[in-house]
Amino acid sequence: MASNHLGNGDGIAVLDFGVFLDGSEAKKQAVAAAMLDSFKKTGFVYLVNHGIPSEKISSMFQWSKCFFALPMETKQLAPHPPSGTHHRGYSAPGVEKVSQHVYDEEDLKNIRTNVPDVKESFECGWEESVSMPNIWLPDDNILPGFKEACLDFFWTCHETELNILRALSMGLGLSPDILEKTHTAHDNQLRLLHYPSVPAKELAENKISRIDAHSDFGSITLLLQDDVGGLEIEDPTHPGRFISAPPIEGALIVNAGDLMMRWSNDTIRSTIHRVRAPPNMKTIDGMTPERYSIPYFCSPEDRAVVQCLPGTYSEENPPKYEPITAGEYVLQRLAATY
Ligand SMILES: O=C(O)CCC(=O)C(=O)O
Numbered sequence: 001m002a003s004n005h006l007g008n009g010d011g012i013a014v015l016d017f018g019v020f021l022d023g024s025e026a027k028k029q030a031v032a033a034a035m036l037d038s039f040k041k042t043g044f045v046y047l048v049n050h051g052i053p054s055e056k057i058s059s060m061f062q063w064s065k066c067f068f069a070l071p072m073e074t075k076q077l078a079p080h081p082p083s084g085t086h087h088r089g090y091s092a093p094g095v096e097k098v099s100q101h102v103y104d105e106e107d108l109k110n111i112r113t114n115v116p117d118v119k120e121s122f123e124c125g126w127e128e129s130v131s132m133p134n135i136w137l138p139d140d141n142i143l144p145g146f147k148e149a150c151l152d153f154f155w156t157c158h159e160t161e162l163n164i165l166r167a168l169s170m171g172l173g174l175s176p177d178i179l180e181k182t183h184t185a186h187d188n189q190l191r192l193l194h195y196p197s198v199p200a201k202e203l204a205e206n207k208i209s210r211i212d213a214h215s216d217f218g219s220i221t222l223l224l225q226d227d228v229g230g231l232e233i234e235d236p237t238h239p240g241r242f243i244s245a246p247p248i249e250g251a252l253i254v255n256a257g258d259l260m261m262r263w264s265n266d267t268i269r270s271t272i273h274r275v276r277a278p279p280n281m282k283t284i285d286g287m288t289p290e291r292y293s294i295p296y297f298c299s300p301e302d303r304a305v306v307q308c309l310p311g312t313y314s315e316e317n318p319p320k321y322e323p324i325t326a327g328e329y330v331l332q333r334l335a336a337t338y
């Protein structure tokens, strides 16, 4: 059932999640255990038969291409607000800069100017949210169907998220609904990402970046990528070294975020990852291929207090983190990205 893309015991496991969705209790438990094991070792797992229909995925990538192909002035009609804390709408290339725990304004400005992240993104959440309202193109006629497609995809991903959280809870030996219970407010974020074609040399020499090394903030992230490649994760056995997390046909990548790491008292890793030049890329006139990806960031509801779960600490291994509300932690990280 489990295989491994690196062909050894240390890499990211590739699991058949269909066995969890349809299997007997014993089979569910086996998938849950294998998933937890991969999260503990690498912070990542690949899932096939994850429950998101492949037609919906291709269609969402098509919508993403149509959106980013609009003229810049049109995309700017759904502008991401200047502050990182209202994380909705369109961000042009170079505007958002992902960094790892840098909060000083001056330092952030320097990082942003010296090595810009050459990507553009569109973020949305659930439509009725009052705390973080969506920002759409002002006229439905500009890209008819786009908003509906995003919202439909949002809810499809949410279902898969809940199944993954059940598996994780079971893996941790806890009641299957323990994590799900704090995710019913679906304060999640669907992100469409486009990495335009850029000069290969500048990317290879790190004069520009696609997305710099960072960990995700929330509980888990579901990540879909096209077949271009370039995603890398920090090698858990050699900090500072990165290994490739290549696209696998039909597979969803799931990675754990900082809140999951805190919840599990560091048993689960929130692994640093980045997007670099794709390996063995075919350039055209010195330019890289463009790349599209779709992350879906899952967060517990803002009020949820994230504290080490039963079974993850003991007298010899006390809790490493103070309890924090999810809202407080995520806002603190988001504020540093713009
Ligand atoms: O584009 C990717 O594959 C990764 C994106 C990512 O890590 C993020 O948006 O947090």
Ligand SMILES: [Fe+2]
Pocket (backbone or CB within 6 Å): 214, 215, 216, 273
């Ligand atoms: Fe990420």
